[in-house]
Amino acid sequence: MSILIVDDEERDRMWLKNLLVQSFPEHGTINEAHDGQQAVDTALKLKPDLVFLDIKMPNLSGIKAAEMILQKLPDTGVIMLSNFSDEVYVRQLWKIVPPNGVFGYVLKNASNEQVVEAAKAVLSGDCWIHPGIARVIQRTQNRATSLTSAEYEALVCIALGMTDHAIAKRLYLTEKAVQSRLKSLYAKLGIPGRGESHETEFNQRCRACYVATRRGLINQSELDDWESKLEEKKTGGPAQV
Amino acid sequence: MRLSLAPIKRLLPAGLKVHGRDGLLFQRLFWGAMAGCLATLLLAESPILESMELSMLEWRYKVADKITALFPKPKRSQDICLVNFDDLSQFDLGIARFNDSASQEKLAQALQVIESGQPTMVVLDLDLRGATNELLISTIKKYRNVIVALFGSLEGSTELPAADFLSYAASYGYDELIHEPNGLVCRLPINYRGMDSNNSEGGFSAEGLAPVPSLTEAVIDYYRRVKGVGPPSQFFSVSSDQPLYMSYHRIDYPTISLRDTMQSDFNPTQFRNRIVIIGSTFTQRHNEVKKKSPFQESVPDIDLHADAISTLLNDDVIYSFPKNISHHLLLLIGAAFGAVASILPLGMRTAAYLFTSMSLVVLAQLAFQVLHLALPTASPLAVLTLGFSLGTFIYLDTDLRQRNRELAQARESMQVRAEEERQRIAEDLHDETLPALSSVARMADRLAHEMQDNPVPSLMREKLDHAVVEMRRVINDLHPSVLETMGFKPAIENLVAICARETGIEGNFEDGDGHSDYNLSNFTRLQLYRIVQESLNNVQKHSQATTVNLNINEREGYLFIVVTDNGKGINFKAIRKDAHGLLNVRQRAQLIGALVEWKKPERYSTGTEFRLKIPVIETPTTGDA
Numbered sequence: 001m002s003i004l005i006v007d008d009e010e011r012d013r014m015w016l017k018n019l020l021v022q023s024f025p026e027h028g029t030i031n032e033a034h035d036g037q038q039a040v041d042t043a044l045k046l047k048p049d050l051v052f053l054d055i056k057m058p059n060l061s062g063i064k065a066a067e068m069i070l071q072k073l074p075d076t077g078v079i080m081l082s083n084f085s086d087e088v089y090v091r092q093l094w095k096i097v098p099p100n101g102v103f104g105y106v107l108k109n110a111s112n113e114q115v116v117e118a119a120k121a122v123l124s125g126d127c128w129i130h131p132g133i134a135r136v137i138q139r140t141q142n143r144a145t146s147l148t149s150a151e152y153e154a155l156v157c158i159a160l161g162m163t164d165h166a167i168a169k170r171l172y173l174t175e176k177a178v179q180s181r182l183k184s185l186y187a188k189l190g191i192p193g194r195g196e197s198h199e200t201e202f203n204q205r206c207r208a209c210y211v212a213t214r215r216g217l218i219n220q221s222e223l224d225d226w227e228s229k230l231e232e233k234k235t236g237g238p239a240q241v
Numbered sequence: 242m243r244l245s246l247a248p249i250k251r252l253l254p255a256g257l258k259v260h261g262r263d264g265l266l267f268q269r270l271f272w273g274a275m276a277g278c279l280a281t282l283l284l285a286e287s288p289i290l291e292s293m294e295l296s297m298l299e300w301r302y303k304v305a306d307k308i309t310a311l312f313p314k315p316k317r318s319q320d321i322c323l324v325n326f327d328d329l330s331q332f333d334l335g336i337a338r339f340n341d342s343a344s345q346e347k348l349a350q351a352l353q354v355i356e357s358g359q360p361t362m363v364v365l366d367l368d369l370r371g372a373t374n375e376l377l378i379s380t381i382k383k384y385r386n387v388i389v390a391l392f393g394s395l396e397g398s399t400e401l402p403a404a405d406f407l408s409y410a411a412s413y414g415y416d417e418l419i420h421e422p423n424g425l426v427c428r429l430p431i432n433y434r435g436m437d438s439n440n441s442e443g444g445f446s447a448e449g450l451a452p453v454p455s456l457t458e459a460v461i462d463y464y465r466r467v468k469g470v471g472p473p474s475q476f477f478s479v480s481s482d483q484p485l486y487m488s489y490h491r492i493d494y495p496t497i498s499l500r501d502t503m504q505s506d507f508n509p510t511q512f513r514n515r516i517v518i519i520g521s522t523f524t525q526r527h528n529e530v531k532k533k534s535p536f537q538e539s540v541p542d543i544d545l546h547a548d549a550i551s552t553l554l555n556d557d558v559i560y561s562f563p564k565n566i567s568h569h570l571l572l573l574i575g576a577a578f579g580a581v582a583s584i585l586p587l588g589m590r591t592a593a594y595l596f597t598s599m600s601l602v603v604l605a606q607l608a609f610q611v612l613h614l615a616l617p618t619a620s621p622l623a624v625l626t627l628g629f630s631l632g633t634f635i636y637l638d639t640d641l642r643q644r645n646r647e648l649a650q651a652r653e654s655m656q657v658r659a660e661e662e663r664q665r666i667a668e669d670l671h672d673e674t675l676p677a678l679s680s681v682a683r684m685a686d687r688l689a690h691e692m693q694d695n696p697v698p699s700l701m702r703e704k705l706d707h708a709v710v711e712m713r714r715v716i717n718d719l720h721p722s723v724l725e726t727m728g729f730k731p732a733i734e735n736l737v738a739i740c741a742r743e744t745g746i747e748g749n750f751e752d753g754d755g756h757s758d759y760n761l762s763n764f765t766r767l768q769l770y771r772i773v774q775e776s777l778n779n780v781q782k783h784s785q786a787t788t789v790n791l792n793i794n795e796r797e798g799y800l801f802i803v804v805t806d807n808g809k810g811i812n813f814k815a816i817r818k819d820a821h822g823l824l825n826v827r828q829r830a831q832l833i834g835a836l837v838e839w840k841k842p843e844r845y846s847t848g849t850e851f852r853l854k855i856p857v858i859e860t861p862t863t864g865d866a
Contacts, residue, residue, distance in 0.1 A: 011674070063727065
């Protein structure tokens with residue numbers, strides 16, 4: 001497994017390299033590049049499995065570099081590692097990543113665990129988007145398939161393993177309302193209803209979690225955040241979720 | 242102005258710098274000269290100025306008189322002697338007019354006495370209409386040096402003296418010596434059936450019309466014949482639009498009353514070799530405007546004749562500057578002064594104007610006294626004044642434009658520098674502070690691992706994350722780095738997306754041309770970004786809209802950005818005085834030369850449509866779309 005690290009700051013390259021060496025003992029070569037153009041050249045030559053890209057770099061921005069790399073090597077896992085939290089970058093990544101391709105978007109203030117989590121997710125074929133940005137993107141990428149905040153809430157709750165009853169209690173809803181939310185959620189995630197198809201014998205809840213993880217709508221860190229928030233709420237914290 | 246100058250600029254050498262200060266100088270000189278020419282055309286022929294010119298001339302006579310009075314010179318005339326038929330003579334001799342035989346006989350006697358003193362010539366300037374006296378005629382015929390002035394129109398016979406008097410005595414005639422009411426011009430030609438010059442016997446010839454001299458001319462002509470020398474006759478051939486002026490020196494003429502010449506003890510030797518002018522001191526003519534000289538309101542004709550004759554004899558004529566030349570000169574002066582007035586700095590122009598005007602007046606006075614040349618001053622002064630005013634207008638106008646331009650440039654460069662500074666700060670924060678915060682956060686992570694039971698490190702992590710989020714917001718406010726990393730259009734699209742996400746307003750981005758970027762400077766891009774940001778902000782805060790559309794399109798050399806919402810629309814009256822939103826947009830637009838307007842949208846029944854139009858160099862379609 002070869003990895004390419006692209007950043008114009010040597011400090012960041014060092015940190016990431018050390019982290020990857022520690023977390024992935026089975027790693028192959030770890031190469032470095034310090035601008036976008038060099039990244040493209042190196043990637044095309046070495047065909048790495050995973051590319052970490054900074055966005056703001058001389059000569060060629062990370063987004064452009066990712067686009068050029070993915071054109072030639074669509075199976076490469078690209079993880080943007082940047083200080084920009086603008087959703088525009090994530091949206092752009094959605095556009096340039098091939099339909100089955102995966103990418104990660106990690107902010108530079110992420111903890112080491114989050115970086116490793118993202119790397120693992122991308123290597124195993126899931127998208128990973130930094131908490132905070134993820135919530136932004138799931139709502140704005142496409143009106144037809146994007147989730148409303150109510151649906152997203154429902155998604156998080158089932159991912160956390162809550163029952164309809166628990167969700168209703170937690171969100172101050174009737175169980176019927178929860179069920180109708182889940183129904184529209186499943187529809188948007190493209191999961192067939194229980195009566196609609198007999199061939200697809202999936203559990204809808206688990207399937208929803210799988211699809212959402214795949215798309216990068218939820219991830220471990222995100223869920224951890226929510227978990228702690230719901231705990232707070234249980235213990236008398238603010239009602240707002 | 243720039244447009245109208247364009248054809249002229251095209252004539253200039255290609256390398257010539259026509260912008261900035263040089264272009265301004267050229268513009269000022271050009272328009273100043275044009276203004277000067279205009280002033281000349283307007284004022285050179287003005288009749289008001291003509292009469293002003295005459296009063297200025299009169300004033301110049303007075304000044305000259307005052308100046309010459311400082312240097313006393315002998316003023317007693319040696320050439321001319323006046324014989325007055327004044328009020329005293331009138332009553333003592335019992336003659337009111339010389340219109341009967343008896344009174345004319347008395348005049349003949351007096352004439353004989355005068356002639357006995359052997360004068361060069363005798364000029365009879367008396368109204369001799371009416372009967373004819375044989376003695377008078379024979380006396381005039383005898384001495385042959387008498388010049389008789391005739392009154393009245395020579396065309397109308399009733400006004401004339403008896404025919405036989407005419408045929409013998411009328412050597413010369415004149416009609417009106419001076420038409421100018423201020424009595425400055427010394428001659429005016431008349432048309433008169435003149436005496437046949439071959440027939441010196443005095444035969445009155447009815448053949449042909451000849452230009453016939455004035456009394457003054459007749460006198461000079463005769464003087465020349467008698468003396469062999471005299472003033473040249475060139476004075477009598479100049480055209481009427483270039484009049485000659487008498488020079489008034491307040492000459493003291495020896496004056497004798499007509500009554501005195503009839504006293505038995507009168508000594509006529511004082512008339513020897515002199516020109517004797519016999520005339521009345523009161524006007525005998527009806528319907529006659531009183532003559533005036535520069536110094537006196539009412540002057541007897543006899544004095545004016547004497548002045549005119551002595552002017553010629555002393556070769557003192559004051560020439561007037563030829564009008565056709567002066568007009569051309571005036572055009573030059575006007576153009577030059579207009580041009581100068583339009584480039585002079587403010588502090589100097591009034592001084593220059595006053596100096597020029599004063600020197601013109603002084604020059605005119607000098608020319609008048611030393612060169613005997615009457616320069617026109619009223620029109621030049623008027624042309625100077627108008628040219629000066631127009632030149633000043635041009636100066637102020639161009640100056641104002643220049644200053645405005647410079648001010649706009651200064652404002653822009655200040656804004657550019659401010660934006661650069663903000664960008665620098667943003668980059669510093671992004672490149673230095675954020676990584677530093679991140680690394681501290683990771684240290685907190687490590688601590689959290691090592692001290693599982695201590696909540697402080699994870700709390701630290703949380704606080705640091707907040708700080709980072711806040712810092713990112715600050716950085717983005719300082720300088721939107723999206724513009725550089727993603728390009729102009731994705732950045733704008735992002736704004737719509739953010740607006741839609743934050744407010745729940747449905748946001749549509751309509752890309753009209755498929756370009757991802759335009760030929761705009763970084764500064765312009767940034768201002769456009771901020772304008773769109775502000776207008777979306779307005780939609781978000783005030784419009785209560787449910788849909789907002791942003792259309793961006795490049796068409797025919799212009800980039801159009803249209804933000805349309807279906808909200809409640811802008812009520813311009815309700816906008817608070819201290820609200821900066823629209824003003825801010827306007828100022829930014831002005832800074833980058835964009836046109837902005839707000840109006841009612843066509844596609845919604847209510848709402849606002851914000852349109853921005855900015856010239857752009859066409860983007861090549863082969864660009865990365």
